[in-house]
Amino acid sequence: MQQSWRWFGPDDKVPLHAIRQAGAEGVVTSLHHIPYGEVWSVAEIEKRQHIIAADAALGLRWNVVESLPLHERIKLGECDLTPIFDNYRASMRNLAACGIKIICYNFMPVLDWTRTTLHYPRPGGGLALRFDATAYAAFDVFMLQRKGAEGDHAPATLVRARHWFDHASLAEKDQLLASIMAGLPGAFDRYDIPALRKILARYDAIDASALRQNLKRFLEEVIPTAEDLGMRFAIHPDDPPRPLLGLPRIVSNRDDLRFIVDAVPSHANGITFCTGSLGAGVGNDVPALAREFSAHSYFVHLRNVTKEADGSFFEADHLAGDNDMIAIVETFLQEQARRKAAGAHDWRLPFRPDHGHELLDDVDKGAFPGYSAIGRLKGLAELRGVMLTLARAQHLPLA
Numbered sequence: 001m002q003q004s005w006r007w008f009g010p011d012d013k014v015p016l017h018a019i020r021q022a023g024a025e026g027v028v029t030s031l032h033h034i035p036y037g038e039v040w041s042v043a044e045i046e047k048r049q050h051i052i053a054a055d056a057a058l059g060l061r062w063n064v065v066e067s068l069p070l071h072e073r074i075k076l077g078e079c080d081l082t083p084i085f086d087n088y089r090a091s092m093r094n095l096a097a098c099g100i101k102i103i104c105y106n107f108m109p110v111l112d113w114t115r116t117t118l119h120y121p122r123p124g125g126g127l128a129l130r131f132d133a134t135a136y137a138a139f140d141v142f143m144l145q146r147k148g149a150e151g152d153h154a155p156a157t158l159v160r161a162r163h164w165f166d167h168a169s170l171a172e173k174d175q176l177l178a179s180i181m182a183g184l185p186g187a188f189d190r191y192d193i194p195a196l197r198k199i200l201a202r203y204d205a206i207d208a209s210a211l212r213q214n215l216k217r218f219l220e221e222v223i224p225t226a227e228d229l230g231m232r233f234a235i236h237p238d239d240p241p242r243p244l245l246g247l248p249r250i251v252s253n254r255d256d257l258r259f260i261v262d263a264v265p266s267h268a269n270g271i272t273f274c275t276g277s278l279g280a281g282v283g284n285d286v287p288a289l290a291r292e293f294s295a296h297s298y299f300v301h302l303r304n305v306t307k308e309a310d311g312s313f314f315e316a317d318h319l320a321g322d323n324d325m326i327a328i329v330e331t332f333l334q335e336q337a338r339r340k341a342a343g344a345h346d347w348r349l350p351f352r353p354d355h356g357h358e359l360l361d362d363v364d365k366g367a368f369p370g371y372s373a374i375g376r377l378k379g380l381a382e383l384r385g386v387m388l389t390l391a392r393a394q395h396l397p398l399a
C-alpha cells in the first residue's frame with residue numbers, strides 16, 4: 001500500500017521533510033485557500049505540486065486530493081447548480097491534466113468531523129481527540145438551544161449535560177464551540193452560534209432521503225466525467241457516523257455505502273475506507289465492511305477508536321481500540337493483490353495513518369488537530385510493521 005501523509009500546504013506546521021522522515025512518499029493535500037465552488041486552475045495545482053516535489057531527495061509526490069470540497073448548495077440541492085457542477089468538473093479536468101486522479105470528498109452537511117475535546121489526556125501525557133456525549137448534548141440543547149434537541153439525547157445524558165452547562169465557565173463554553181468547529185481544517189466557513197442556527201435552518205426540509213437524492217445527483221453529474229478522465233472518486237464516511245445537530249448523515253453504515261456504490265455503478269465511484277469514522281458507529285463491524293467494500297475502496301484512512309456506553313468515544317492508538325486493525329489491513333493487502341493479478345495499473349492502494357495523538361514534542365506545536373508529526377509517525381510505523389509482516393507471511397505484494 002502506498003504510504004501517504006496528509007499535508008495542509010505551506011501553512012502546515014509539519015514540514016515536508018518530516019513526511020520523509022516518517023517514511024511516507026505520497027502527499028495528500030488540498031488547495032485550502034481556494035473558496036468552495038471555485039475552479040482549481042492548472043497553475044494553482046502545479047504550484048502545489050512543485051512545492052511538494054521541490055526537494056527531489058525527499059521523493060514526495062501529490063497522490064490524492066483530500067478534499068475537492070463540495071459547495072454547500074450541492075448538499076442542499078438549492079438553486080441552479082449548473083455553474084457549480086461546471087466548476088467542479090473544470091477542477092477535475094485540471095487535476096487530471098496534472099496527473100492527479102484520486103479525489104476524496106465527503107457529503108456531511110455543514111460540519112466535517114466533529115469532536116468535543118481536542119486534548120483528551122492519555123496515560124503518560126499524550127493527547128487525543130474525543131467526542132463526549134455529555135458535552136455534545138450540552139452544546140446542542142443548552143448552547144445552541146436547537147428546537148427538539150432534547151429528543152435526540154438519552155435522559156441520563158441530558159441530566160449530566162445540564163450539570164455541565166450550569167457549571168462551565170464562559171471560556172469552557174467557548175472552547176467547546178471551537179472544538180466542535182475544528183473539523184473544518186482550512187475551510188472558509190466557521191460558524192458562531194447565530195450563524196450555525198442559520199445554516200441549520202436551511203436544512204430544515206432536508207431529511208436523509210432528500211440528502212441521498214442530492215448525493216445521487218452529484219454522482220450523476222461528476223462520475224461520467226471521472227470515467228472519461230480515468231479518475232477515482234472516494235467518498236469519506238461521516239464522522240461520527242450518526243445524525244448530528246438534527247442534520248441527516250448518509251455515509252454512516254453498510255446500507256449507506258451500498259446505496260452509494262449502487263446509485264451510480266462505475267469503477268470511478270468509490271469509497272475512502274476510513275476505519276476510524278466507520279469504527280465509531282455502534283452497529284458497524286468494520287472488518288466485515290472492509291471485506292464487503294474493499295473492491296470499491298480507492299483510498300484508506302487507518303486509525304482506531306474506543307467507544308463508551310453513552311455514545312462517547314476517543315481516538316485510540318492505531319493498533320488498539322475497538323476495531324481489529326490487523327484484519328482490516330489484511331483485507332486491503334489481499335484486495336491489492338487481486339487488483340495486481342487482474343492487471344490494474346493502479347493496484348497500489350494509497351493509505352494514510354489518520355489522525356495521531358499529540359505526543360512528546362508535538363504538544364503546543366500548533367499542528368492541525370489530529371495531524372501531529374510524532375503521533376502520526378508512530379501510527380504509520382506500527383501500520384507499516386503490520387503490513388510488512390502480513391505481506392511476507394501471505395506472499396502478498398506490498399507496494
Ligand code: DNO
Pocket residue numbers: 066067104105106112113183236274301354355370
Ligand atoms: C478528518 C478527515 C476529514 C476528511 C474529509 C474528506 O481528519 O478524515 O476531514 O478529510 O471529510 O472530505
